[in-house]
Structure formats: structure tokens, C-alpha cells
Amino acid sequence: xxxxxxxxxxxxxxxxxxxxxxxxxxxxxxxxxxxxxxxxxxxxxxxxxxxxxxxxxxxxxxxxxxxxxxxxxxxxxxxxxxxxxxxxxxxxxxxxxxxxxxxxxxxxxxxxxxxxxxxxxxxxxxxxxxxxxxxxxxxxxxxxxxxxxxxxxxxxxxxxxxxxxxxxxxxxxxxxxxxxxxxxxxxxxxxxxxxxxxxxxxxxxxxxxxxxxxxxxxxxxxxxxxxxxxxxxxxxxxxxxxxxxxxxxxxxxxxxxxxxxxxxxxxxxxxxxxxxxxxxxxxxxxxx
Amino acid sequence: xxxxxxxxxxxxxxxxxxxxxxxxxxxxxxxxxxxxxxxxxxxxxxxxxxxxxxxxxxxxxxxxxxxxxxxxxxxxxxxxxxxxxxxxxxxxxxxxxxxxxxxxxxxxxxxxxxxxxxxxxxxxxxxxxxxxxxxxxxxxxxxxxxxxxxxxxxxxxxxxxxxxxxxxxxxxxxxxxxxxxxxxxxxxxxxxxxxxxxxxxxxxxxxxxxxxxxxxxxxxxxxxxxxxxxxxxxxxxxxxxxxxxxxxxxxxxxxxxxxxxxxxxxxxxxxxxxxxxxxxxxxxxxxx
Numbered sequence: 001x002x003x004x005x006x007x008x009x010x011x012x013x014x015x016x017x018x019x020x021x022x023x024x025x026x027x028x029x030x031x032x033x034x035x036x037x038x039x040x041x042x043x044x045x046x047x048x049x050x051x052x053x054x055x056x057x058x059x060x061x062x063x064x065x066x067x068x069x070x071x072x073x074x075x076x077x078x079x080x081x082x083x084x085x086x087x088x089x090x091x092x093x094x095x096x097x098x099x100x101x102x103x104x105x106x107x108x109x110x111x112x113x114x115x116x117x118x119x120x121x122x123x124x125x126x127x128x129x130x131x132x133x134x135x136x137x138x139x140x141x142x143x144x145x146x147x148x149x150x151x152x153x154x155x156x157x158x159x160x161x162x163x164x165x166x167x168x169x170x171x172x173x174x175x176x177x178x179x180x181x182x183x184x185x186x187x188x189x190x191x192x193x194x195x196x197x198x199x200x201x202x203x204x205x206x207x208x209x210x211x212x213x214x215x216x217x218x219x220x221x222x223x224x225x226x227x228x229x230x231x232x233x234x235x236x237x238x239x240x241x242x243x244x245x246x247x248x249x250x251x252x253x254x255x256x257x258x259x260x261x262x263x264x265x266x267x268x269x270x271x272x273x274x275x276x277x278x279x280x281x282x283x284x285x286x287x288x
Numbered sequence: 289x290x291x292x293x294x295x296x297x298x299x300x301x302x303x304x305x306x307x308x309x310x311x312x313x314x315x316x317x318x319x320x321x322x323x324x325x326x327x328x329x330x331x332x333x334x335x336x337x338x339x340x341x342x343x344x345x346x347x348x349x350x351x352x353x354x355x356x357x358x359x360x361x362x363x364x365x366x367x368x369x370x371x372x373x374x375x376x377x378x379x380x381x382x383x384x385x386x387x388x389x390x391x392x393x394x395x396x397x398x399x400x401x402x403x404x405x406x407x408x409x410x411x412x413x414x415x416x417x418x419x420x421x422x423x424x425x426x427x428x429x430x431x432x433x434x435x436x437x438x439x440x441x442x443x444x445x446x447x448x449x450x451x452x453x454x455x456x457x458x459x460x461x462x463x464x465x466x467x468x469x470x471x472x473x474x475x476x477x478x479x480x481x482x483x484x485x486x487x488x489x490x491x492x493x494x495x496x497x498x499x500x501x502x503x504x505x506x507x508x509x510x511x512x513x514x515x516x517x518x519x520x521x522x523x524x525x526x527x528x529x530x531x532x533x534x535x536x537x538x539x540x541x542x543x544x545x546x547x548x549x550x551x552x553x554x555x556x557x558x559x560x561x562x563x564x565x566x567x568x569x570x571x572x573x574x575x576x
Contacts, residue, residue, distance in 0.1 A: 024509065043293070048326060078524035087492075088517065091499075114563060125505055126507060126508070127507075127508075144507065151365060160480070177505070181501060184379050184501075184502070185501045185502030186505060188491065188492060189502045189505055189506045189507065189575075192421060192491070193488065193509045193510050193512075193513040194418050195393050195546070196484060196513060197513065197565065198549065198565040199548075199549050200545070201541065201564060201565040201569065202475065202561060202564045202568070203480070203541045203545050204543050204568055205567060205568045205571075207291070207476050207541070208539075209365055213469060214472070214474070214476045215471070215571060215572070217413055217433060217435055217463060217473045217474060218472075218477045218572055219413035219477065220414070221431065221477070221478050221481045221516060222572070223309055223572050224478040224512060224515065225484060226568055226572065227508060229562075229569050230565070230569035231565075232562075233563070234359035235560035236558070237559070240553040240558060241553075241554060247553060248553060250302060251547075251550045253491045253495070254487060254488065254546060255546055257490050258484070258487050258489035258539050258542060258546075259539075259543065260487075260490075261486065261538075261539065262481050262536055265529075265535060265536060266528065270521070270524070270525055270528060270558035271322055271521050273486055273527070274486060274517075274524060275521070276489060276490045277486040277514070278521075280491060280493045281417070281514060282509050283503060284510070284514065
């Protein structure tokens with residue numbers, strides 16, 4: 001059991017990600033005092049699962065005296081809370097978030113949070129399609145990459161080192177990048193796959209007729225390729241709002257790739273497309 | 289242990305699907321004599337795995353005296369073998385196939401196979417992205433739907449009943465449809481997901497630069513959404529050649545759906561798209 005990196009942690013948003021962070025903290029750092037804030041019903045569930053020690057009545061009450069403030073909310077909601085956090089956070093607090101886009105929240109944090117309070121943008125590249133504390137698990141971060149936004153201004157703040165060690169204890173691998181690179185990269189490897197799953201699900205639903213076809217011939221392929229379609233709208237609304245240009249560009253690239261495939265359906269060039277697909281499959285499964 | 293439905297079975301193509309059929313027969317009907325035909329190296333592997341009893345030197349030698357001829361090859365290859373099968377099959381043979389498209393092979397079978405030899409178009413909606421006998425498993429058909437093409441001309445041939453009972457013993461559920469409906473439906477729930485995975489893999493590969501981004505931030509979502517990209521070219525070349533129009537249409541529908549999403553990135557209408565995606569997710573997971 002490692003020594004607790006942060007003695008008091010406030011988790012704002014105790015759904016899938018915040019709840020899993022709470023359960024993982026509980027498992028690896030049982031000494032840590034965890035205060036949660038969310039809707040009353042969610043908080044009650046988090047308490048009954050022993051994910052949190054205290055349910056706070058407001059973000060202000062949650063962050064008071066916390067050494068670590070962990071914002072696990074849809075990104076626009078998280079941004080909206082920054083002024084309140086700025087007013088009530090302890091001077092030595094490290095504030096970090098989990099949102100799927102980083103440019104908007106890093107910019108907002110610069111505008112609202114003043115030293116010595118420190119903001120570190122974060123994004124666990126992990127998750128499940130089903131949201132909510134009922135799907136939270138201490139193992140969510142195990143083996144996952146965890147993007148962290150490096151800013152020159154931070155220098156070598158020891159709180160950042162402590163947080164990275166904490167992530168390591170939870171089984172996550174920190175990957176440093178700047179906010180712009182993060183948002184561009186995630187548009188391709190996360191936001192595009194999500195929107196493809198949503199679009200494909202829409203096509204299959206639209207095409208299904210009163211006979212039940214083609215759904216009644218659905219096999220594992222379409223089930224897998226639409227699993228992400230169960231993802232919650234509120235999270236993705238915020239991601240689409242805060243990464244619109246990168247996402248639009250990735251959708252354009254995808255439309256081009258589909259058009260290219262359409263042109264090669266009866267041509268030898270189709271082999272090149274499959275060769276590229278085979279190669280990416282291998283790359284994604286190489287030992288790191 | 290059920291009584292063997294067919295005492296002698298010829299499997300032409302002992303890769304993933306043919307090899308799995310052999311292993312499943314072996315498990316559920318150990319009395320059945322199984323003759324295989326494929327490339328020498330594949331046959332050797334099939335024999336060493338005890339999937340087949342005999343390795344035949346030619347399709348003609350394999351089908352001789354077989355009560356059931358199981359064609360598990362890419363569809364154009366299977367069609368090319370029909371004249372040879374017609375010349376050598378036993379009069380009472382049931383010939384069936386496993387190809388992902390049905391119109392072309394049913395038409396070719398009508399042209400080549402003459403009564404009393406009977407052709408039954410089949411397609412197990414199961415599989416893995418990795419081809420070859422080394423990935424074959426007796427459980428491949430367990431819980432899978434197995435499309436069968438009903439033709440009025442067949443009447444109530446008892447061989448068909450025997451084959452359906454065999455499939456049931458292997459854990460598969462027969463779904464009857466006509467060839468045109470099958471190919472239209474599969475273009476949407478199988479061929480489109482495959483080509484989307486291939487296209488997405490191509491986009492991710494193209495976008496990856498010398499820094500390793502965005503691949504180094506790849507998480508479970510993109511890994512899952514490109515798993516099918518490992519599928520073998522030769523199978524899909526034949527599917528694209530024999531279902532071109534349906535596939536082109538499904539690609540068009542997908543392009544429209546992506547364009548629609550692109551337009552709603554900053555609009556409340558995005559919620560409708562996610563609601564449809566959530567609904568399809570539920571439909572695909574309803575108990576049958």
C-alpha cells in the first residue's frame with residue numbers, strides 16, 4: 001500500500017470516471033479522505049458503494065481544504081464550475097480534470113485559477129460506453145494511457161509529480177502533450193470512432209423495416225461497431241462543442257476514405273486498403 | 289451425442305470457417321468421416337489438429353461419396369469450383385456454402401448443379417477477424433445466426449432438414465431468407481461495418497506522424513473500431529465483387545449519416561443522433 005499522495009481529495013462528478021477514480025483511490029490509498037459532489041441521487045449511490053466518505057452539498061463545500069480537486073464532468077460543465085472552485089479552493093490545491101478535450105478547459109483555467117492554486121489538464125484514455133456510478137470500477141485506469149497537458153508555466157511543481165505517481169499506482173501511464181496536439185489526436189482516435197459508431201447505428205436503425213431485416217441478421221461485427229453508440233449525449237455534446245474544427249476535419253477525412261473504398265470495390269486497389277488496415281491492426285497491438 | 293446427420297462430409301476450404309465446422313462436427317458427431325481439401329500446408333495443419341480424417345488431393349477426390357459438401361471458400365473461388373463439384377458429387381449430395389454474399393453463388397449453383405444434387409446457400413453470421421485454421425474453434429457457431437437461402441424449388445427436401453438439425457446441434461440458429469434480401473441486409477450489418485473499420489484504420493495510419501501521434505493516444509475505442517481491419521483481403525475482394533451495388537449504396541448512406549453528424553456538431557439536433565444510437569444499442573442486446 002503506497003502512502004497517500006493527497007490526504008483529502010474532492011471529486012466533482014462521481015459518475016463512471018469520477019466514481020472509478022474514487023474506488024481506485026480507496027483501493028490503493030485507503031487513508032485518503034474522499035469528498036464527492038454530484039446530483040443527490042448519484043452521491044447517495046457513491047456513498048452506499050463506499051466510493052466517497054462525505055457527500056458535499058455544493059462544489060464550494062467539496063473543494064474546501066482539498067489537496068486535490070478532481071473534476072470528472074462533461075467539459076462545459078467543468079468549465080462553468082471553475083469560478084466557484086477558484087473562490088473556494090485551498091491555496092495549495094492541485095485542480096485536475098478528465099475531459100475529452102483540453103484546449104477549452106486549459107484556457108478557462110488560465111483565466112480563472114490563480115497561483116498558488118495549480119491546474120493540470122488530464123484525460124484518462126479509458127472508459128466504458130455505459131455512464132454512471134453503477135458502472136464504475138477501481139480497475140478502470142489499469143493499463144490505460146492518461147494524457148496530461150504540459151505547460152511551461154508549471155515548471156517542476158511537486159504537486160504534479162505527486163499526481164503522476166498516484167496515476168502510476170492506479171496502473172495508468174502518463175502521456176504528456178500540449179492541449180492542441182491532444183485535441184487534434186483525440187479527434188482522430190476517439191471522437192471520430194464515437195461519431196462513426198453513432199452514424200452507423202443510425203443507418204442500421206433507419207434501414208430496419210417491418211420484417212426486422214437487416215437487424216435479424218446482425219452478428220458480432222455490427223454489435224461491436226455500434227457499442228460506442230450507447231455513449232451519453234451530454235458528454236459528447238460538450239466534446240463536439242469544444243473540438244468542433246478538429247472533429248469536422250476528421251469526419252471529412254473519413255468521408256474521403258469511404259469514397260475511396262467505394263471507388264475500389266471492383267478494383268485491385270482494394271488490396272492496398274486492406275493492407276493498410278491490416279498494418280494498423282498490428283501497430284495497435286504491438287507491445288508498447 | 290446426436291446421431292451423425294451425414295456420415296461422410298467433404299469440406300472444401302479448411303480455414304477459419306471450414307476448420308471450425310470440422311472441429312464442431314468432430315465434437316458433436318464423432319462418427320462422421322471428414323475429408324478436407326485446401327492448400328497442402330493448410331490441410332497438413334487441419335490433419336495435425338485432428339479436424340479432418342483425410343486430406344484429399346483435389347476437390348473431385350474430396351466430394352466423391354460425400355453426403356454433404358461444405359464449401360468454405362471466398363465466394364468467387366467457391367463459384368469457380370461448382371463445375372468440378374457438379375461432375376464428381378454423389379447424386380444424393382447436399383452442397384452448401386458459407387459465403388458472405390448469396391445472389392451470385394445461388395445463381396451459379398442453379399446453372400451448374402443438377403438434381404438430385406441439391407444446393408443450399410448458407411452463411412454463418414459468425415467469424416473472427418483473423419483467418420486461417422490456426423484460429424478455428426469448435427465453438428465458432430455457438431449462439432450464432434446462420435442465414436439459409438430458401439428457394440421454392442427445394443420443396444421439403446429431407447437433406448435440408450437434416451442440415452438444419454445439424455446446425456442446431458452446433459449451437460447455431462437458422463434464419464431463412466431469400467438471396468436478394470440476404471445480400472441487401474449483409475451490406476448494411478456486415479459489409480458496411482467491415483469497410484468502415486478498414487477506412488478508419490487507413491485514416492488513423494495516414495494521420496500518424498513521426499512523433500507517433502495520434503497513435504500514442506489510442507485507447508480501447510479505436511482498437512475496437514478497427515479490429516475488423518485485420519480481415520483478409522481475398523474474402524472481401526470476393527464479397528465486394530459480388531455485392532457491389534448494395535455495398536455502394538450502404539457506403540452512400542453512411543457518408544450521408546456522417547455529413548448529417550458534421551452539420552449537428554454544434555446543434556441540439558446532435559441529441560437525436562445519440563438517442564438513435566442509444567436505441568440501436570439496446571435493440572442489438574435485447575434477448576431474442
